[in-house]
Amino acid sequence: MKRLLGVALGILTAIGGFVDIGDLVTNAVVGSRFGMSLIWVVGVGVVGICLFADMSGRVAAVSGRATFEVIRERLGPRAGLANLGASFFINLMTVTAEVGGIALALQLVTSIHYLLWIPLAAFAVWLVIWRVRFKIMENVAGLLGLCLVVFGVALFLLQPDWGQLAGQALSPAVPQTENAAVYWFYAVGLFGAAMTPYEVFFFSSGAVEEGWKRKDLIQSRINVLAGFPLGGLLSVAIAGCAAVVLMPAGVEVTSLSQIVLPVADAGGKLALAFALVGILAATFGAALETTLSSGYTLAQFFGWSWGKFRSPGRAARFHLSMIVCLLVALGVLATGADPILITEYSVVFSAVALPLTYLPILIVANDPQYMGSDVNSRGINVAANVYLLIILAASLGAIPLMIVTGAGA
């Protein structure tokens, strides 16, 4: 019974934890501009993140090593440092976007300007990382994030033309109002949002934090294989709402209030309240995960002691580096840079950096010296190689598409 509860809790946490500001913004933007015609990318991304998380979780559980320890060992210090630089920069951008997201959500609740909320949001993130136990932190944010299910409910309440939505989703085509380059630019963005590298840093480091062993592998697989696809459905619901309400109205999503507009439209104040709680939990949870990920990557690369299972005093550099990251994020946001815009860039750059972490994990997941008999099976390797090609294509295409389309304008 306890084990069953553990599995249920793990799945629910994975669902709620899947969506972050990147998914919220990108899905709403894509839904409002392309209807459901890009929704296949969410599917591609979800399968990819399942594969990637499964491999890195298995490496962490069997060898006891988290992603960046593995990367440094395999690539050597120099190539590893270049990798760390890119991954860390993108992660920092995501931290900034998530903290901004918390502030924007609080602005929607209170009507107080988001810039005033930013210091408080960053402080709250730090306080939770400093004080709250890993397990509680992860579960509370994940479970409250489940409030985002209201986007799915809203989609039903809106009574859309299901046939039309399905038609757009199943036979995707570039809408007449958009050109092909912009379509593919947003495809890359949506892929980057679903497969953000921090999810993997956090997932594999979390496996070490929670002391996973070989016997926990089944549970981790269930969490990933059930939780992430269901989380992906939340993304689809967000895009669906935007496609039904915002696209016909010609609204281009540039703010959080537009993202929740369909929910308020369909379910009134109560639904809106759920959506706001869900967004707050999702951004707050992701802010915790990204901030921790920046500490994890740095500490794992440089060989500092890390982890929330140690008291802050025993992992001083780990905690200090996270404080510095939050201060940097605070500084960037204080310039008045638009968090939504930062988010849109961060998902694209995520796609650019993805191969850097994916390939080392794929190699180590095949190494019998680390993995013993738990090396990748043949089927997983075939799928992983197919995904490597997709990831490489997205990574190489991202910057040219960004330049050609003027970042999707």
Place this chain on the structure above:
Amino acid sequence: MILTDVLGSRVTSSDGRYLGRVADARFVLDQPPPGQLLAGARLLGLIVSPHSAGSFMGYERNSVNRPWPWAQLLKWWHRGSFLVLWEDIEVMGPETVTLREGFSAYDPGLDGTGTA
């Protein structure tokens, strides 16, 4: 001199012919000397790779050949690489490593998983 200074250096034979670049250094652990508890790592030799000074990514171990095609690609990348013993090195750096006349080139592969 530290290892970073050596890695990537050009390697030439005694008559100045270019052989490759230093891709790795191979160490062995001996029995500890009498009266000491720990064995020091002793430099056995350098790995010279004719085409790339990049990392072997762990594929110097003969038994590791997955995942296709990355293992094959990385092995191909380092084709023709060899291990040259410390005794066969005439001049060490700063920019170039020169090998002694009549040096022996050994197979750089490690048997088993590399731990034995």
